[in-house]
Amino acid sequence: MTRLITGADVFVEGRLRPLDVVIDGEHIAGLVNRGTGPSDAEVIDGTGRIAIPGGVDVHVHTREPGYTHKEDLITCTRQAAAGGYTTIFGMPNLDPPTMTTDDLDAVLDLYAAKSIVDYNHNPAAKLLDQISPMAEQGIAAYKIYMVVDTGRSYPHPAAIGVHDHGDLYQAMQAVAETGLRLMVHPHDQAIMDVVEQAYWAAGDRSPQAYGKTLAVGDGIIWDTATALLIRLAEATGCKLHIVHVQTTRQIEMLRQARAKGIDVTGEVNHWALFLGRMSDIDEQGSYVLSYYVPDHHREAVWAAMEEGVVDMLSSDHAPHTREEKEIGWTDAWAAHTGTPGIQYQLPLMIDAMHQGRISLPRLVDLVATAPARVFGLDRKGTLAPGSDADIVLVDTEREWTITNDSVLSKIGWTPYDGRTIRGAVDRTLVRGTDVWVDGEVVGEPGHGKHATPTRER
Ligand SMILES: [Zn+2]
Missing domain, CATH: 2.30.40.10 (Urease, subunit C, domain 1)
Known part of the structure; x- marks a missing residue:
């Protein structure tokens, strides 16, 4: 036709x-x-x-299998369609978590039956002997979470967390051999542990305390992890993709790593741009956590997106029920973290364009062209014969x-x-x-x- x-x-x-x-x-x-x-x-x-070319969102929490009380592949991809996303990559924090070739097969079968838009899936690079075989199943990337939740068991279960440096080194060596890219949620678990203990000892488990814990030291929890990952990428030759870029120093590290020829890309997520102020946390509490992003970091993120130091915008779409968020008013550590966004991210970006925050060419590159290019989808992300x-x-x-x-x-x-x-x-x-x-x-x-x-x- x-x-x-x-x-x-x-x-x-x-x-x-x-x-x-x-x-x-x-x-x-x-x-x-x-x-x-x-x-x-x-x-x-x-x-x-x-x-414009359909969006390619490489960071989507579809919740199926395992958490379909929050979302499933049909409701998730309905939102993608409404939001102008024509390809999504799902994330492995599912039940079972996607760690093996069998897990991956099962998840890909679910997408094939249910997804309205095109898809891929990022399995966890957790089990060393599974990393290479999963590359043969048509994936475009792997995912590692350096974060393991304390006070709750989701969305960052211990089963797929990796933060030991030796474990990271081995996983990155294994991923390097596949030639695929490793997406990592940067997080310094050791610093998080001591900072949150101080708030808890003072009896403060508020959403504001949670936000300040994550943003402690002007962003050291993200910065130290990002520095480590870039150094490991340099040593192992593993192509690296940093998710949740949100600090000035992360941006400087990306810039410097590229200048040295290290293959590292970075993504920003909607909540870092349009939510994440302390005033948002005061008003909506855990509903907007994700993270607290102080204003000077947010301004730097917008500038880095326009400049091209940040490669892409992914939604990090992370739906949770009201009940899973409401508990955060009394214990933010018990609330499930993350914010839904795939349905509204592109319109919000168009609105930001009107406000002079981003140009149309950069917007299209961030949302569609760059993610397709970086993850090897040569028929996606551009309007061309x-x-x-x-x-x-x-x-x-x-x-x-x-x-x-x-x-x-x-x-x-x-x-x-x-x-x-x-x-x-x-x-x-x-x-x-x-x-x-x-x-x-x-x-x-x-x-x-x-x-x-x-x-x-
Ligand atoms: Zn995520």
């Missing part, structure tokens, strides 16, 4: 152009001058919209208010409830097929395909 997107300004080679997009089946067949597309094509009217027809039509001017009622997750809440923003996703296509049109999810579970790296490693 041939489809034709007409009238939109199409983001091609770094800028918007008045072109029509010809879609042949699952692929983009051509970008042609307005009105010169095939006359027998099914027309999609993109007048007044911009067309031969690419998958993963296309998002954005109304950059529409003003609307995010509400809990609009949430497509099982949890029924968003930390952005009540925010009025300018910029909305009108339509999302995954390989030429509509999955979101004018406020309705129209994609079918099972439409998503395994997006395997196409590049030689």
Whole structure:
């Protein structure tokens, strides 16, 4: 079937152009001058919209299997479709945690049956003898959590935590041999342990105390871990991806590592940009924790995104129920941490563009082009002939208010409830097929395909 997107300004080679997009089946067949597309094509009217490549979100907590009271692969990928994400990578903190070839097989089967958008999955690089075999199953990356929760058993269970330096060194050696990239949640567990003990001894388990614990010493818990990881990457040749970039020193470390030729990439998550102020924590408590990001760090993160030191924006979409958050008012260490975001991250970024925080070329690169490039998905992330027809039509001017009622997750809440923003996703296509049109999810579970790296490693 041939489809034709007409009238939109199409983001091609770094800028918007008045072109029509010809879609042949699952692929983009051509970008042609307005009105010169095939006359027998099914027309999609993109007048007044911009067309950008579908987002590639490499950091999504789908919760299935194991935590489907929070979310499942259908509700998760419905939100992806609504939010302009056409490919997601799931994370391994599931039950069972994804650590073996069998675990990975089982998870990939679930996606194949349920996912509305294209997908991959990042297994934990925890069991050394499983690392190399899992590379043969079409994954694009591995994940390591340097954090293990205290006071709760989720979302960072001990089963997949790795923070011993020797263990990290061996895991990175093993991942280096696969040629794939290792995503790491940087965290200095030893410093966290002593700092939180001090708050607990004083009887303070508030959300504010939790935020200040994580941000202690202007960010040493993240900074020391990031420095260690970059040094280990240099020593082992392991390609490294730092998740949760949120401090000035992490940004400087990324810059310096690249200058030395160390292959390290970094991602920012929505909560570091749009939440995470102490005033947010005062108002919403554990609902916005993730982390406390002091203002000078947030400003540096925005600048690093525009400059390109930060490579990509991932949602770190992390749904939890109200009950799992409410307990945080009395004991923030017992509340499950993380914030949902995949449904609203792209519109929030468009709004930020209007406010001069980010340019459109950098926005598209952060959300789509860079993650596809870094993780080897050569048919994703750009609008070009031969690419998958993963296309998002954005109304950059529409003003609307995010509400809990609009949430497509099982949890029924968003930390952005009540925010009025300018910029909305009108339509999302995954390989030429509509999955979101004018406020309705129209994609079918099972439409998503395994997006395997196409590049030689
Ligand atoms: Zn995460």
